[in-house]
Amino acid sequence: MEGGDHLAHERKKAQFDVEAMKIVWAGSRHAFEVSDRISKLVASDPAFRKDNRPMLSRKELFKNTLRKAAYAWKRIIELRLSEEEASKLRFYVDEPAFTDLHWGMFLPAIKGQGTEEQQQKWLPLAYKMQIIGCYAQTELGHGSNSSKWWPGGLGKISTHAVVYARLITDGQDHGVHGFIVQLRSLDDHSPLPGITVGDIGMKFGNGAYNTMDNGVLRFDHVRIPRDQMLMKVSQVSREGKYSQSNVPRQLVYGTMVFVRQTIVADASCALSRAVCIATRYSAVRRQFGSQNGGPETQVIDYKTQQSRLFPLLASAYAFRFVGEWLKWLYTDVTQRLQANDFSTLPEAHACTAGLKSLTTAATADGIEECRKLCGGHGYLCSSGLPELFAVYVPACTYEGDNTVLLLQVARFLVKTLSQLGSGKQPVGTTAYMGQVEHLMQCHCNVQKAEDWLKPAVILEAFEARSARMSVACAKNLSKFTNPEEGFAELSGDLVEAAIAHCQLIIVSKFIEKLQQDIPGKGVKQQLGVLCNIYALFLLHKHQGDFLSTGCITPKQAYLANEQLRALYSQARPNAIALVDAFNYTDHYLGSILGCYDGNVYPKLYEAAWKDPLNDSVVPDGYREYIWPMLKQQLRTARL
Ligand SMILES: CCCCC/C=C\C/C=C\C/C=C\CCCCC(=O)SCCNC(=O)CCNC(=O)[C@H](O)C(C)(C)COP(=O)(O)OP(=O)(O)OC[C@H]1O[C@@H](n2cnc3c(N)ncnc32)[C@H](O)[C@@H]1OP(=O)(O)O
Numbered sequence: 001m002e003g004g005d006h007l008a009h010e011r012k013k014a015q016f017d018v019e020a021m022k023i024v025w026a027g028s029r030h031a032f033e034v035s036d037r038i039s040k041l042v043a044s045d046p047a048f049r050k051d052n053r054p055m056l057s058r059k060e061l062f063k064n065t066l067r068k069a070a071y072a073w074k075r076i077i078e079l080r081l082s083e084e085e086a087s088k089l090r091f092y093v094d095e096p097a098f099t100d101l102h103w104g105m106f107l108p109a110i111k112g113q114g115t116e117e118q119q120q121k122w123l124p125l126a127y128k129m130q131i132i133g134c135y136a137q138t139e140l141g142h143g144s145n146s147s148k149w150w151p152g153g154l155g156k157i158s159t160h161a162v163v164y165a166r167l168i169t170d171g172q173d174h175g176v177h178g179f180i181v182q183l184r185s186l187d188d189h190s191p192l193p194g195i196t197v198g199d200i201g202m203k204f205g206n207g208a209y210n211t212m213d214n215g216v217l218r219f220d221h222v223r224i225p226r227d228q229m230l231m232k233v234s235q236v237s238r239e240g241k242y243s244q245s246n247v248p249r250q251l252v253y254g255t256m257v258f259v260r261q262t263i264v265a266d267a268s269c270a271l272s273r274a275v276c277i278a279t280r281y282s283a284v285r286r287q288f289g290s291q292n293g294g295p296e297t298q299v300i301d302y303k304t305q306q307s308r309l310f311p312l313l314a315s316a317y318a319f320r321f322v323g324e325w326l327k328w329l330y331t332d333v334t335q336r337l338q339a340n341d342f343s344t345l346p347e348a349h350a351c352t353a354g355l356k357s358l359t360t361a362a363t364a365d366g367i368e369e370c371r372k373l374c375g376g377h378g379y380l381c382s383s384g385l386p387e388l389f390a391v392y393v394p395a396c397t398y399e400g401d402n403t404v405l406l407l408q409v410a411r412f413l414v415k416t417l418s419q420l421g422s423g424k425q426p427v428g429t430t431a432y433m434g435q436v437e438h439l440m441q442c443h444c445n446v447q448k449a450e451d452w453l454k455p456a457v458i459l460e461a462f463e464a465r466s467a468r469m470s471v472a473c474a475k476n477l478s479k480f481t482n483p484e485e486g487f488a489e490l491s492g493d494l495v496e497a498a499i500a501h502c503q504l505i506i507v508s509k510f511i512e513k514l515q516q517d518i519p520g521k522g523v524k525q526q527l528g529v530l531c532n533i534y535a536l537f538l539l540h541k542h543q544g545d546f547l548s549t550g551c552i553t554p555k556q557a558y559l560a561n562e563q564l565r566a567l568y569s570q571a572r573p574n575a576i577a578l579v580d581a582f583n584y585t586d587h588y589l590g591s592i593l594g595c596y597d598g599n600v601y602p603k604l605y606e607a608a609w610k611d612p613l614n615d616s617v618v619p620d621g622y623r624e625y626i627w628p629m630l631k632q633q634l635r636t637a638r639l
């Protein structure tokens with residue numbers, strides 16, 4: 001079958017208004033329109049071609065990225081794009097580059113930690129890209145005194161960096177502070193005296209994150225002017241006297257709160273992209289199961305395929321909505337900080353750290369699962385999945401190793417519980433801890449499978465599980481005379497309690513989303529199905545937690561699984577429309593298996609012939625290596 005829409009019959013099955021769902025996914029009609037227009041602009045411009053990336057050498061790849069970044073900047077200026085549109089354009093170009101760190105970390109660090117004066121000096125230069133900056137925190141070894149190692153954009157391009165280093169005045173160590181440091185000449189790009197800088201080498205995967213110049217940096221007696229220390233949180237006077245503003249020291253780490261929030265939003269993009277590919281291909285692919293000479297079964301109709309794919313589809317939507325909420329939380333905490341209200345900073349830190357950890361881990365695993373869901377073809381670069389995985393997987397490490405971040409959440413939970421005794425009522429995402437006595441002894445009253453569709457039932461089960469796991473940790477911790485020793489010894493349990501708490505946040509934010517007015521025929525109903533799939537899939541996967549804490553009975557766990565199977569059947573006719581609602585162009589998807597028209601096989605066949613190995617019928621090296629071997633075998637056979 002050539003041409004046409006091979007998925008048209010699937011699209012006809014949809015029981016909801018896909019156009020309305022596109023608006024829900026984008027967040028608003030305005031966001032949808034910007035996204036739609038900019039993604040098409042990028043897709044239609046041959047300068048943004050990306051299908052050749054896996055074939056390029058590192059040097060070619062890197063130069064190509066510089067070309068695209070410069071061209072993107074030219075288009076941003078020519079078209080007078082707003083900040084929102086420009087950031088969408090970089091997103092749809094879909095190639096990690098030094099600009100991610102310039103716009104995503106360097107600028108926010110100056111905005112968050114620089115004084116008014118410092119912002120006035122540096123921000124205009126950075127906004128016009130007259131300087132290019134990166135964010136240099138991580139070290140090669142431990143401490144903050146060896147070599148910086150890893151910062152993106154540092155290796156070859158950045159002219160400046162926000163460097164985190166210890167501040168020592170009059171022999172006294174004041175801890176880690178941020179400094180703006182010029183690294184390279186603005187005339188010929190050579191490193192300034194005393195500065196050694198370079199790329200740290202090839203990373204995982206062809207193409208993938210190798211478009212980024214992650215770098216190493218060393219200083220040898222480098223002097224920077226005093227006013228290049230970021231001085232919003234603490235200051236050093238002309239006389240060398242150190243002082244601190246009346247704000248928490250933790251604000252030094254404010255950029256991380258901002259970036260972790262954007263990483264959660266990004267997780268829903270990466271996961272939805274993989275899910276879109278795997279869902280479309282699962283509807284195209286037929287394998288076995290035919291009876292009486294009829295067509296073979298579409299693999300999406302196998303229950304096992306559904307039980308692997310649909311929870312990922314539901315997770316993509318869940319991460320989208322929790323990301324939206326996290327953006328609100330970040331905006332709220334920022335406004336409060338401006339009014340000198342620091343009360344919600346610990347919660348914002350715990351939420352961004354924990355949700356970054358959970359969503360990136362699930363997304364990295366989910367992309368790999370999508371590759372397997374596509375069978376052998378998923379392993380081809382033209383499926384788009386190997387590169388997506390290789391680009392995405394470091395998200396589990398950068399901006400804080402996921403386990404280290406969960407330990408930060410666990411500390412916050414233990415602290416919240418310990419403050420209950422002094423009468424401090426928890427608020428926000430820990431408000432449920434205020435009912436800890438009820439949650440420690442409540443019984444789930446599910447009697448039939450459909451009872452699991454009630455939001456209040458789901459919420460109470462997740463709250464009880466999280467509260468009981470945190471309380472068990474707190475009780476065990478109290479047995480140690482040295483709290484830090486206890487924390488280290490129990491860190492495995494603490495991480496599990498933190499996961500339970502963060503899963504509760506995602507489930508509860510999905511449920512809250514459904515309480516809003518959502519226009520469009522059948523849209524809310526489909527989101528309800530996805531919300532229940534997400535919650536019951538987690539409950540099924542972690543049933544050990546729910547059972548061992550006595551939150552549910554084995555019979556109720558069985559009923560949850562029964563309900564989950566029924567939900568998969570409800571999602572099935574809507575699956576293609578639910579991934580169409582992401583509104584991804586074929587360019588952005590970068591996948592033959594996921595192409596909109598589902599015309600997979602002719603495209604795969606055609607793409608194979610474009611591989612450089614197929615430039616000639618007889619490969620280079622045949623005369624040199626293969627021909628002599630064949631002749632040798634001939635002689636041996638004759639003997
Ligand atoms: C491919 C495209 C991707 C697109 C993504 C989308 C956009 C993003 C844009 C760009 C991103 C692109 C690429 C990725 C770049 C990645 C950049 C980096 O990786 S930068 C390096 C990040 N490093 C880390 O995250 C290190 C992790 N470690 C920590 O976070 C540690 O907590 C610490 C900050 C290093 C501090 O450790 P320390 O031991 O000194 O202190 P703690 O005991 O941990 O904490 C003390 C105290 O402070 C509180 N706290 C900690 N962090 C924060 C924070 N961020 N905000 C607020 N508060 C914080 C902590 O809770 C403790 O409080 P208390 O218990 O009350 O004393």
Ligand SMILES: Cc1cc2nc3c(=O)[nH]c(=O)nc-3n(C[C@H](O)[C@H](O)[C@H](O)COP(=O)(O)OP(=O)(O)OC[C@H]3O[C@@H](n4cnc5c(N)ncnc54)[C@H](O)[C@@H]3O)c2cc1C
Nearest residue numbers: 101135136137138150151152394397398399400401403404
């Ligand atoms: C692609 C990529 C881009 C990056 N970009 C930047 C950048 O732009 N700027 C920048 O400054 N950095 C950047 N980084 C560095 C990144 O932030 C760090 O790699 C990350 O914070 C983890 O730190 P680490 O590498 O020192 O790991 P480690 O801390 O050495 O972790 C190693 C292992 O030890 C465990 N571990 C560590 N500490 C504890 C603990 N306290 N308790 C229990 N277990 C622990 C971890 O879970 C992990 O399993 C980047 C990294 C990558 C991979």
